[in-house]
Amino acid sequence: MKTQTIVLNINDEDQTITVRAADTLLFTLRGKLGLTGAKPGCLNGDCGACTVNVNGRPMKSCLMLTVEAVGKKITTVEGLKDSPIQRAFVENFAFQCGYCTPGFIMNCHSLIEQHPDADDKTIKEWLSSNICRCTGYAEIEKAVKSVLEEK
Numbered sequence: 001m002k003t004q005t006i007v008l009n010i011n012d013e014d015q016t017i018t019v020r021a022a023d024t025l026l027f028t029l030r031g032k033l034g035l036t037g038a039k040p041g042c043l044n045g046d047c048g049a050c051t052v053n054v055n056g057r058p059m060k061s062c063l064m065l066t067v068e069a070v071g072k073k074i075t076t077v078e079g080l081k082d083s084p085i086q087r088a089f090v091e092n093f094a095f096q097c098g099y100c101t102p103g104f105i106m107n108c109h110s111l112i113e114q115h116p117d118a119d120d121k122t123i124k125e126w127l128s129s130n131i132c133r134c135t136g137y138a139e140i141e142k143a144v145k146s147v148l149e150e151k
Contacts, residue, residue, distance in 0.1 A: 001020060002020065002021065003018045003019060003020055004018065004019065004021070004067070005017070005018045006018075006019060006066070006067060006070050007070065008028075008066070008069055008070065008074060009072070009073050009074060010029070010033065010035070010074045010075075010076065010079070011035075011074070011075060011076060011078060011079030012073075012079065015033060017032050017033065017066075019032070019066045019067065021065070021067060022065070023065065023066045023067075024061065024062055024063070024064065024065060024066065025052070025059075025061040025062075025064040025065065025066050025068075025069055025074070026038055026040060026043075026050045026061035026062045026064075027066070028066040029052070029061060029076060035076045035078050037076050037077035037078050037102040038050045038051065038052050038061050038076055038077070038102060038103070038106075039099055039100070039102060039103065040062065041062075041099075041100070041103075041131075042062075043062045044062070044063075045060045045062060045063045046131065047100070047103075047130065047131045048060060048100065048103040048104070048107060048129050048130030048131060049099060049100050049102070049103045049130075049131075050062045050103060051102075051103035051104075051106040051107050051129075051130065052074055052075060052076050052077075052106055053074070053075040053076075053106055053109065053110055054069060054072050054073070054074055054075075055072050055073050056073070056075075056110060056113060056114070057110055057114075058106055058107045058110045058129070075106070076102075076106070077102035077105055077106055080105065080106075080109060083105075083109060084112075084147045084150065085105055085108045085109050085112060085143065085144070085147050086105055088143035088144070088146045088147045089101065089104075089105060089140075089143050091143070091146070092139050092140075092142045092143040092146060093139050094135070094139040094140045094142070094143040095134075095135065095139075096132075096134035096135050097134045100130060100131065100132045100133075100134075103130050104127075104130050104132065104140055107126060107127070107129060107130050108126070108127075108140070108143070108144050108147075110126075111123065111126040111144065112144065112147050112148060112151070116148065116151050117148075118144070118148060120141075123141055123144050123145070124141070127140060127141065127144075
C-alpha cells in the first residue's frame with residue numbers, strides 16, 4: 001500500500017501526516033487526527049454530516065480526497081471555538097440527537113460568512129444540502145437568522 005507524507009492546514013495549524021492516495025478527508029480527520037466532529041453518515045455526499053469548511057466554503061469531507069486538501073485551509077467544527085453560530089444553535093435549541101449538528105454548524109457558518117444579508121430563500125437553499133431526521137429545521141433557520149441579525 002503506497003503512502004505519502006503531506007502537510008495540511010487544519011484549524012490554523014499545520015499537520016504533517018502520512019496518507020494513502022485513496023484516503024478521504026473524513027477518514028483522515030477522524031482516524032488520523034482525532035477530529036471527530038465531522039460525522040460519517042451516508043458516505044456519498046447526500047447527508048452533510050461530514051461537512052467541513054475548505055477555504056471558507058462548505059465541503060462534504062466524505063467526497064474529498066485528503067491529498068486534494070494540500071495547500072488549502074481546512075476548518076472543522078473543533079476549530080470554530082465558540083463561534084456565534086454555535087452559540088445560536090444552543091440558544092435556539094437547533095438540535096436534538098446532535099449527530100448532524102456539526103455539519104449544519106459548518107454549513108451555516110459558511111452561509112453567514114458568504115451571505116451576511118441572506119434572505120429566507122437563500123437560507124433554505126443552503127440548509128437543503130444537509131439532512132436532519134430529528135428536527136423540523138425551523139430552529140436551525142432561527143439560529144441562522146439570529147446571527148445574521150447581530151451582524
